Amino acid sequence: MPSGNVCAPQDGYSIPVEVSIGSELAAGGRLFVGVVRDISEQKRTEAELRLPLTGLLNRRAFNDEASRLTGLTLRHQRSLGVLVLDVDHFKRVNDTHGHAVGDEVLRQLARTVSGELRDTDLLARLGGEEFCVLMPETGSDGLKRLANRLLEAVRAMVVRLPDVSLQITVSIGGANLRDPPDTFKQALLRADEALYTAKGEGRNRVLIHGEA
Structure with missing residues (x-):
């Protein structure tokens, strides 16, 4: 159509x-x-659901879609992976280069991550420098493979501006949806826990919840 x-x-x-x-x-x-x-x-509504800086879904739209995917996943006993990404030392970027450079870092990060995802995956900015990816039909092995691919893609990214070129890294935490009565909110909390453990262990790394 x-x-x-x-x-x-x-x-x-x-x-x-x-x-x-x-x-x-x-x-x-x-x-x-x-x-x-x-x-x-319809186009106006779609535009309202996306954040102006990155063009990604806003938190409300993302939560609505996450609830729908979670329901389908549990109903059909399928797999759903959740990744949370956080830019390492992002405050330092803003303090050193200014918020305009920080904004461009977030824009290019969103494009880089989007380029590594399948059409069925869902990317959103949760707020600040934190992003979330939902991956239908993705078990723990696939989740870790994608997380490491995203880690490498961001490491290779160079943000080039008239007065500065810089590189960033991200820390990534992941979790899989479990059997009922698990919820997306609980899976997101587990991914968040893994993210902050990864940051505590030195940043610039991937940790999947439940791994040693």
Whole structure:
């Protein structure tokens, strides 16, 4: 069902639309019917659910989607992985280079992490310099592999600005959803615990909850 912009000829402004095309056999040949629907309100709603700095889902939208995925995972006895990422020494970046540089670090971090994820994975900024990834159909082995891949991708990232180029690292904590009555909130807390243990052990590393 393709969508795009259409120009209203009377005043020249563009609006987003969704176009549906169907066909059916009719006397003398095939009849094609198209329906054009204004989706301006839908696009406004989607924009409100995303944070302006990184373009990622805000906390409310992320929690709603996490609850939906958790319900499906538990109902069908599948796997769901949770990762929490936190930028190491981010306050030092802001204090040394200013908040504009800190903002650019977060933007590039969001793009770098997004580039390593599958279409089915979900990335959100929880607040400050903390991000969360939800991975459907991902057990503990897959969770750790992805976490280490993200760790390496961020290590290789160089934030280049007119007056400075800098590199950052992240600490990552992970956990898997357990059998009922486990909840997303509990899995997130376990991932958070693993994250802060990773930070306490020196930062720039991955720790999955339950590992020695």
